[in-house]
Amino acid sequence: MGMIRIISRSFPLTLLPLTARAEWTLNLSPGVTEISRSIYDLHMTIFWICVAIGCVVFGIMFWSIFHHRKSRGAKAHHFHEHTLVEVIWTLIPLGILVAMAVPATATLVKMYDPKDAGLDVQVTGYQWKWRYQYLDQDLDFFSNLATPREQVSNEQAKSENYLLEVDRHLVLPTDTKIRFLLTANDVIHSWWVPALAVKKDAIPGFINEAWTQIDEPGIYRGQCAELCGKDHGFMPIVVEAVPPEEFQQWLADAKAEKAAAAEAANRSWTLDELMQRGEQVYLSSCAACHQASGEGLPPAFPALKNSPIAVGDVGAHIDIVLNGKSGTAMQAFRDQLDPVELAAVITYERNAWGNSTGEAVSPTQIADRLGAAAEGEGN
Amino acid sequence: MTVRSANRRLITRLLLAAVLMFGFGFALVPLYDVFCRVTGLNGKITNTGPVEQTGVDTQRLVKVRMIGVNNEGMPWQFGPIDSLVEVNPGEMRQTAFQASNPTGRSMVAQAIPSVAPGEAAQYLHKVNCFCFNSQTLAAGESVDMPLLFVIDKELPEHIRSITLSYTLFDISPDKTASRSEEVQMGGSRI
Amino acid sequence: MAISDTTGGMDTTAGELHEEHHHGPAKGIGRWLFTTNHKDIGSLYLWFSLLMFLTGGVMALLIRAELFQPGLQLVEPGFFNQMTTMHGLIMVFGAVMPAFVGLANWMIPMMIGAPDMALPRMNNWSFWILPFAFAMLVSTLFMDGGAPNFGWTFYAPLSTTYAPPSVTYFIFAIHIMGASSIMGAINIIATILNMRAPGMTMMKLPLFVWSWLITAFLLIAVMPVLAGVVTMMLMDIHFGTSFFNAAGGGDPVLFQHVFWFFGHPEVYIMILPAFGIISQIIPTFSRKKLFGYASMVYATASIAILSFLVWAHHMFTVGLPLVGELFFMFATMLIAVPTGVKVFNWVATMFRGSLTFETPMLFAIAFVVLFTIGGFSGLMLAIAPVDFQYHDTYFVVAHFHYVLVPGAIFSIMAAVYYWLPKWTGHQLNETMGKLHFWLSFVGVNITFFPMHFIGLAGMPRRIPDYALQFADFNMVASIGAFIFGFSQLLFVWNVIQNVRSGEKATSQVWEGAEGLEWTVDSPAPYHTFSTPPKVD
Amino acid sequence: MSHILKRWWRTLLGVLAGFLGVQSERRRQEDFKEGRAIHFVVVGLLMAAVFVIFVIFLVRWALSLSGA
Numbered sequence A: 001m002g003m004i005r006i007i008s009r010s011f012p013l014t015l016l017p018l019t020a021r022a023e024w025t026l027n028l029s030p031g032v033t034e035i036s037r038s039i040y041d042l043h044m045t046i047f048w049i050c051v052a053i054g055c056v057v058f059g060i061m062f063w064s065i066f067h068h069r070k071s072r073g074a075k076a077h078h079f080h081e082h083t084l085v086e087v088i089w090t091l092i093p094l095g096i097l098v099a100m101a102v103p104a105t106a107t108l109v110k111m112y113d114p115k116d117a118g119l120d121v122q123v124t125g126y127q128w129k130w131r132y133q134y135l136d137q138d139l140d141f142f143s144n145l146a147t148p149r150e151q152v153s154n155e156q157a158k159s160e161n162y163l164l165e166v167d168r169h170l171v172l173p174t175d176t177k178i179r180f181l182l183t184a185n186d187v188i189h190s191w192w193v194p195a196l197a198v199k200k201d202a203i204p205g206f207i208n209e210a211w212t213q214i215d216e217p218g219i220y221r222g223q224c225a226e227l228c229g230k231d232h233g234f235m236p237i238v239v240e241a242v243p244p245e246e247f248q249q250w251l252a253d254a255k256a257e258k259a260a261a262a263e264a265a266n267r268s269w270t271l272d273e274l275m276q277r278g279e280q281v282y283l284s285s286c287a288a289c290h291q292a293s294g295e296g297l298p299p300a301f302p303a304l305k306n307s308p309i310a311v312g313d314v315g316a317h318i319d320i321v322l323n324g325k326s327g328t329a330m331q332a333f334r335d336q337l338d339p340v341e342l343a344a345v346i347t348y349e350r351n352a353w354g355n356s357t358g359e360a361v362s363p364t365q366i367a368d369r370l371g372a373a374a375e376g377e378g379n
Numbered sequence B: 001m002t003v004r005s006a007n008r009r010l011i012t013r014l015l016l017a018a019v020l021m022f023g024f025g026f027a028l029v030p031l032y033d034v035f036c037r038v039t040g041l042n043g044k045i046t047n048t049g050p051v052e053q054t055g056v057d058t059q060r061l062v063k064v065r066m067i068g069v070n071n072e073g074m075p076w077q078f079g080p081i082d083s084l085v086e087v088n089p090g091e092m093r094q095t096a097f098q099a100s101n102p103t104g105r106s107m108v109a110q111a112i113p114s115v116a117p118g119e120a121a122q123y124l125h126k127v128n129c130f131c132f133n134s135q136t137l138a139a140g141e142s143v144d145m146p147l148l149f150v151i152d153k154e155l156p157e158h159i160r161s162i163t164l165s166y167t168l169f170d171i172s173p174d175k176t177a178s179r180s181e182e183v184q185m186g187g188s189r190i
Numbered sequence C: 001m002a003i004s005d006t007t008g009g010m011d012t013t014a015g016e017l018h019e020e021h022h023h024g025p026a027k028g029i030g031r032w033l034f035t036t037n038h039k040d041i042g043s044l045y046l047w048f049s050l051l052m053f054l055t056g057g058v059m060a061l062l063i064r065a066e067l068f069q070p071g072l073q074l075v076e077p078g079f080f081n082q083m084t085t086m087h088g089l090i091m092v093f094g095a096v097m098p099a100f101v102g103l104a105n106w107m108i109p110m111m112i113g114a115p116d117m118a119l120p121r122m123n124n125w126s127f128w129i130l131p132f133a134f135a136m137l138v139s140t141l142f143m144d145g146g147a148p149n150f151g152w153t154f155y156a157p158l159s160t161t162y163a164p165p166s167v168t169y170f171i172f173a174i175h176i177m178g179a180s181s182i183m184g185a186i187n188i189i190a191t192i193l194n195m196r197a198p199g200m201t202m203m204k205l206p207l208f209v210w211s212w213l214i215t216a217f218l219l220i221a222v223m224p225v226l227a228g229v230v231t232m233m234l235m236d237i238h239f240g241t242s243f244f245n246a247a248g249g250g251d252p253v254l255f256q257h258v259f260w261f262f263g264h265p266e267v268y269i270m271i272l273p274a275f276g277i278i279s280q281i282i283p284t285f286s287r288k289k290l291f292g293y294a295s296m297v298y299a300t301a302s303i304a305i306l307s308f309l310v311w312a313h314h315m316f317t318v319g320l321p322l323v324g325e326l327f328f329m330f331a332t333m334l335i336a337v338p339t340g341v342k343v344f345n346w347v348a349t350m351f352r353g354s355l356t357f358e359t360p361m362l363f364a365i366a367f368v369v370l371f372t373i374g375g376f377s378g379l380m381l382a383i384a385p386v387d388f389q390y391h392d393t394y395f396v397v398a399h400f401h402y403v404l405v406p407g408a409i410f411s412i413m414a415a416v417y418y419w420l421p422k423w424t425g426h427q428l429n430e431t432m433g434k435l436h437f438w439l440s441f442v443g444v445n446i447t448f449f450p451m452h453f454i455g456l457a458g459m460p461r462r463i464p465d466y467a468l469q470f471a472d473f474n475m476v477a478s479i480g481a482f483i484f485g486f487s488q489l490l491f492v493w494n495v496i497q498n499v500r501s502g503e504k505a506t507s508q509v510w511e512g513a514e515g516l517e518w519t520v521d522s523p524a525p526y527h528t529f530s531t532p533p534k535v536d
Numbered sequence D: 001m002s003h004i005l006k007r008w009w010r011t012l013l014g015v016l017a018g019f020l021g022v023q024s025e026r027r028r029q030e031d032f033k034e035g036r037a038i039h040f041v042v043v044g045l046l047m048a049a050v051f052v053i054f055v056i057f058l059v060r061w062a063l064s065l066s067g068a
Helices: A034-067 A083-111 A244-264 A271-285 A314-323 A339-351 A363-376 B003-039 B118-123 B173-184 C015-021 C029-034 C038-066 C077-112 C120-142 C167-194 C207-238 C252-286 C293-309 C322-340 C342-350 C359-382 C384-390 C394-424 C430-457 C468-500 D002-020 D025-034 D037-066
Strands: A119-126 A129-134 A139-143 A170-173 A177-184 A189-193 A198-202 A208-213 A218-224 A237-242 B062-070 B077-080 B084-087 B092-100 B107-116 B124-129 B135-137 B142-151 B161-170
Touching: A034 A083, A034 C342, A034 C359, A034 C384, A083 C322, A083 C342, A083 C384, A083 D037, A119 A170, A119 A189, A119 A198, A119 B062, A139 A244, A170 A244, A177 A189, A177 A198, A177 B062, A177 B161, A189 A237, A198 A208, A198 C384, A237 A244, A244 A339, A271 A339, A314 A339, A314 A363, A339 A363, B003 C167, B003 C207, B003 C252, B062 B077, B062 B092, B084 B092, B092 B135, B107 B118, B107 B124, B118 B124, B135 B142, C029 C038, C038 C077, C038 C120, C038 C394, C038 C468, C077 C120, C077 C167, C077 C207, C077 C252, C077 C394, C120 C167, C167 C207, C207 C252, C207 C293, C252 C293, C252 C342, C252 C359, C252 C394, C293 C322, C293 C342, C293 D002, C293 D025, C293 D037, C322 C342, C322 C359, C322 C384, C322 D037, C342 C359, C359 C384, C359 C394, C359 C430, C384 C430, C394 C430, C394 C468, C430 C468, D002 D025, D002 D037
Parallel strands: A119 A177, A170 A237, B062 B161
Antiparallel strands: A119 A129, A129 A139, A177 A208, A189 A198, A189 A218, A218 A237, B062 B084, B077 B092, B092 B142, B107 B135, B107 B161, B124 B142
16 A cells, blocks of 8 residues: 555646745855855866866867768778877876865865864754754754645745745854754754755764854755655755844843743643644644644554544553654654643644544643653752 | 686686675674774774773863763653863763653663764773663663763864763663564554 | 688687587577577666666656656655665666676677677576566565665665665565676676687777676675675664664664775776777777777776775765865875776777767767766765765766766667667668667756756755755756656667668678677677687 | 796786876787786785875875864
């Protein structure tokens, strides 16, 4: 079953329904860091070298194709060796390449020098999202694709930053050396932002480092560059570079927001409120595997509609969402979502698609479960 | 020599070469380990066990960043007590990671260490580490897991900051059981 | 090269192997199942590879159709990944490699004056296990959980812990393909070393034979390594070992090292026979001997050794230490030049020749130009700091498709058009051949050239859907792919027409052709050189 | 003795020519007449090792120059 799933939904045969059309480019971006600019220079240098060699070689070839054709009465000359010429045409490109190796080595040495970084950010690849932890700042969040699924399935016009937009940007200060510590939760991912010229594999069980120093404020978009499974194409990266003062302000705001979210868990929520919130959370965090319809993609991703977990014992349902299911792709969401979001999404799963348990899971219930575990840590 | 016997000799040799290369493929595994030890290629720490104290280099201070990562499906709360440790090369330092098992079942975990930059791995000497053994935590239990390490005085000048990460993998026996069950059922990962 | 057919030359070659074979082909299906005739087996290999080429091509068209526009239109992401994986595996192991083996089977004995391959029975096996391997591989598409979806490079742990159950069948299919390749390689080496006609010294071997001799040694050296790496995967998946599993102390990066230790020589396995073919064709249509034969032989031989020293340039972003990056960058640059400048030898061969442009020559010239473009992007990729921007983007896709499609595949097509009259006894229909060439040439460039642009602009490989700034060139590439894809039906038609009918071909076929294979009748009789020719 | 040395020397030159990718027809004829394949393989492997060592020194030298 499920051998070839043809998406039977709308298949736009017209060529024009791209409402937004981002500007296309032919070349590498020079980027916004010193490193990215030296990489761009290297790229252009080697490119023009190749063009020059190509012109000479193909020039001679086409000249002889034109002049030495039999139809023009050309007679074959019988030379078939000239060692000196061969040595020369080997040594010239070799010399050019050695000359190229010098700036390339210098750039590479710089790229491998993360000394004196002012900010450490841990980047963790998940199937299929990124997690950013500002080390020393007690700030930690997940960054999910924000493009609605309707745009992917062509039911809605595509937005300007289609597939390159996320719910939470990685905000970074400009003019500050930032060190990234990269790892992964499951398979190998690769964190790539072209404008920063940072691409480094995130490997489960291993830590890699990379660094950048952004010169200009702005929003820079990238994508996962290593095949990591089904939604490899749907885990973008958005870096928002702001001046250092603004960054400090953002940090303070983000922490305040986190505190407010914890506060929100204490008030009481109605079933409708939870359902509404839960749908949002479900679409951004769960629908990639379990599908918006709740029908999943069995056998890899089981259905939630009418599933024993979603209509059965609520405790077990909470447990699997919080702690994941070992040996499967079901992740532990305890760190990914806050208590309100957890409560909302569980409520949603228990009441959507005809799963009419009528039960609402309250944020306090979740917070208690999480709190009990936290106290158990024994401080 | 007839062609037939020449062929036979050649086949024997070439088959032998193929078998040797098959073996060589496997030999690449230990060779790679040796290679990593020499070059620090994959940031694996190979210096463990007791160490001779030979004085402290008080001129330099190295920042050691501690990171705890949970691998997929690992619900433990896991992290370092001190996220950043500043240490003189040659100085023995004790720190710890905390772990707690919030689930309702007993679980076994293995911590896998990794160092960035990989080059620093050969200068990070672990006298004692919780990663030497697997950790079992009962439901709701929590534990402080100690780590005793020294940074070699030979650490190159240009390395001023080292990252030591531990990734926690779930190796509970029931997990392996449930996975093989799924395989038998012909289903893939759920 | 002067050749005289002497009757008394039975001194060293293997007349003895063929006492039982002094008759024509058997009748019916049994002829093909049990054949030990190198021409029959060569044809089987070539037909099989054509079938695989079309299968892999359909998958490529499905991929390009999905990528025609942003958004998901035809297939789901999971199935898309299965398509990219199967396309890669089928094209590499099913289309390119068997086609070269087929050409070797047909041509090597005829080029060196041997009555057949050295080990005819093994020859039969090494072909007939291939259909089983690919039947097994393709059948995974219909399995629960789908076909392999982890890319043709199958990086762990995506291909081990996270793989669909069909991965086991994939592993066995790779084992069988490896066994087939190794047997084929042994056979080719034995044929070249032991079966040459008297007087056909190593110094006189045509370049196609030389390049295949070296390729065969490469195959024996690296196919077992591939077998080893998939065996380790198998053990990790089913027997609880931890070669590539970090949880048990293994290392997923080790997988990449071992894979590319196989993978980089594999690249040469797919291109050296192409060098050989082009070095046969260009002299023929230039009516002039190959420029720098000696250099070609020496450079090709040294590639066999040096190609083992540069594998990690495929993994610049995995976090190699600086020393490693520099080592592999320098080594790659140093090795690239002596091989790359062989293009100059072909140009020098054409220079001051007497050129004509029949279909095989057109494909050969296109090979020289487009393969060089692939070589240039390869040079760019070798520069490690810049590779951080190119790695795993469409720039890489453009690079290796330029090397493999107008490189390896065009050389195979050139070879087929070149030797087809010898095989069938019918002259080529030049009009149709040229039509096929021009459509392919235009199609290939429309398909793959824009991929350079979208790669540089930032589009990663292996994604089923993309951001809007990549839309225009993806559309162009998809249109090109359909032009290229459908123009291959012309190729099929040309071959079939040529088998069925056509003007009678002479034994020399092409005016400038030289070599033993052109001394026998067209079509080549079922048994050639049962009496070894005398080569001075 | 000197004859053997000379033969190995010729083999070495042949291998180096291969690494450069250029060889003259005359030299090739000599190599193929007098040389033995196994010698070329052995010297080739040795020279590959030498090549590796050479590149390693190149890397060290480059690093010492760039001050890393």
